[in-house]
Amino acid sequence: MPAQSPTGVRPTHVQPTLDDLGTPLQDVTFVVVDLETTGGSPADAGITEIGAVKVRGGEVLGEFQTLVDPGMPVPAFVARLTGISTAMLVGAPRVEAVLPSFLEFARGAVLVAHNAPFDVGFLKAATAAAGYAWPAPTVVDTVRLARRVVTRDEAPNHKLATLAALFRAQVSPDHRALSDARATVDVLHALLARLAPLGVTHLEDLATAADPVPAAVRRKRHLADGLPDGPGVYQFLGPDDEVLYVGTSVSIRRRVRSYFTAAEKRGRITEMVQIATSVRPVECATPLEAAVRELRLITEHAPRYNRRSKFPERMSWVGLTDEAYPRLSVVRTVRDSPGAAYLGPFASRRTAQDAIDAVHDAVDLRRCTARLPRTASPSARACVLAEMGRCSAPCTTREADTAYGDVAATAREVMTGDPSLVVRTLARHIHALADGERFEEAGDVTRRLGAFLTGAARAQGLRPLAACRELVAARATDDGGWELVVVRHARLAATAVAPRGTDPLPLVDALRLTADDVPAPVPPAPACHPHEAALVQDWLEQPGVRLVAVSDPWTSPVRSAQGFRDVAAAVAAARPATATLAARATSPDTETQEAPC
Known part of the structure; x- marks a missing residue:
């Protein structure tokens, strides 16, 4: 496993802090607020009264109440509902004079209201109109909490008056701000008591x-x-x-x-x-x-x-077999053999077979599975694939077929180096099928090309990393330190962070001494799960990563499958504009890019 520290000492267990555990509800300060308004929305109405109660642990810490001049008459129906008339508000302070006192009263507390979007909406609008900054407190809506724990069998609705009666609140709401706020306090405590058995015991809940x-x-x-x-x-x-x-x-x-x-x-x-x-x-x-x-x-x-x-052992590779007339085969393990070439790994055998079909479309490799002698027996006969022109039929040659060696060398090159022959061939095929409106067949060829490019890019990227005995890299952290990584044969062997202001090189030396000992694999197979190698490779290719030390060359071919990544993306998406893809892939000016190192 990657080293946690240069000394290998595991962190000691410590008593969790309150921040780790969360804030218990009995330690939370709530400010329960209620507003009376002239009705409507904040855009066309004003606040007429603010009432608030500050509580913590069931104890009332203070109350706040004031009438507010809304700057407009109070409609008659609102006056009948609340008992607050226009005459009562003569001489009352304007909201911009009241807000500083209220915001100070509520500072650092959790704001609670019954139908909170209404009350908080008016407060935010008034704060903005007065030129103050809204403190953005945590807001709790008792209506939403009630909908969670109060069923229709208990109460026909979730209005404040209904809930206050259900929970036997000490104060009955009467559409005056302070009375309604006091009633909401009792409702809040009753709701929290019901939520506690459901695991709601901390503010974060x-x-x-x-x-x-x-x-x-x-x-x-x-x-x-x-x-x-x-x-x-x-x-x-x-x-x-x-x-x-x-x-x-x-x-x-x-x-x-x-x-x-x-x-x-x-x-x-x-x-x-x-x-x-x-x-x-x-x-x-x-x-x-x-x-x-x-x-x-x-x-x-x-x-x-x-x-x-x-299960990494279930992943498949496509390998060029080591025999007189090599062929492509789906295998589970990578072997060290002369002239070996591999694509992959692939998550499924079907995808591996798609990659094989892509190579066969461009390279005249034999497709039969028998192991052939260098010279055929007099009774050997060509298979149906040879009669269809889809196999060079080395099984029928009476003399050693030297030309087949060139075919195998071409297959080896497109697998381990420049894949442009396969790209050009299949792109032309896609182009022709698309012109003939045979889009389903074009999609099949597109899928095969995508599988080939993906497998070739993976193997070409893994080979140098898997062969590298040790690679040390560093990347600057956001706080000015260094993230250090030791990689051996594509496996993460050690990692640590050098804090800002410290010399990272002594830590690098310590990591190299304590890093995992990793036996050498057979490239391109890494000495770890292929997904781990991909994680490491992606990290190494991030902008800003610096090589500190490397034991072996870490390079990729200039003309490699990596350079066709954007083509592979278009192919994988199976876009209808196959003509554009074909034009690019068949253009004599098409160049691949050097893979990042």
Whole structure:
């Protein structure tokens, strides 16, 4: 595994802080606010009264109440409803004079209102009109909470008066701001008491308390308590410590918390969470290490709720066989043999076969599967493919067929070097089929070309990295430090971060001494899961990565499959504009680019 520190010492366990655990609701300061207005929307109405109650842990800490001159008459029907008339507001302060006092009263608290979008909308509009900055507090809407825990059997609706009666509030709402705010306080406390058994016990839970999350899932919210807020891997464990699921994130705690909210919509993951009994974090020095550790843990444990590739041995390669008349074959392992050439790896055998068909379309390799002698027997007969002109039929030659060696050399070149022969041939074919409006057949050829280019690019990129005994690279971090990586035969052998202001070279030396010892593979196969090699390769090719040391050449052919990446993207998308693709691929001016090193 990648080294966590140059000394190999694992981090010690510490007592989690309150920030790690979240803020318990009894420690949260709430300001419950209610407004009376002239009616309508903030664009054409004004505030006539503000009432607010500050509470924490069930105790009232203070109250705020004032009438407000809205700068317009109060409609008669509003006056009858609230009891606030235009005459009552004569001499009352304007809202721009009231807001500083209210914002100071509510500073640092969670704002609560019944039908919060209405009250908060008026407050934000008034704040903007007065030229003040809206502090953007956390807002809790008791209507949404009530919809979550109060059923229609208990109450016909979720109006404040209905809920206040249901929960026997000490104050009855009467459409005056302070009275309604006091009633909302009692309703809030009653709703929080109902939410607690559902796992809503911290301030962070309130953000998703109204989401339609199964109670069995929400009750598992405590599994995120104490998890680190940094990059790493997390493992959901079931009974008997079975690894159910493995994931990774730049913040373990935030990511695990999301599994207990409505943001998680995958049915199988919801099922997994209900089975889980604990979450095991693995802190990592860098996001790259986290991604690699995740992949290794998935490969090791094969968790039943992960769908990513767990079995590298099931991935396929396309190899040019080592025999008198080589042919292409789908294989599971890469062997060290003279003149070997490989494409891949491929996630499926079908994709590997598509790549073989692409090469056959451009190179006259034999397609039969028998192992042929150098000279054929007198009774040998050509197969049907030879009669159709789709095989050079070396099985029938009475003398050693030296010309077939040139065919095999061409196949080896398009696989390990310049693939333009295959690209030109298949692109012309696509162009002709498209002109004849045979789009389904053109799509089949397009798919074959895409499979070939993908497999060739992978093998050409993996070969030099898999052959490299040791590569040390560094990338500057956002805070001015250095992310350091040691790669051996494409496997991540060690990684660490040198903090800003420190000399990274001593840490590089320590990493090289403590890095994993990695046996050499047979290139292009890496000494690790192919997906891990792809993760490492992608990291090394990021802008800003610097090579510190390299034991062997790390290069790619100038004219390689990497240079056709954009063509492969167009092919993979199977776009109708195949004429453009064909024109580019068949143009004599087409040049491939050097792969990044």
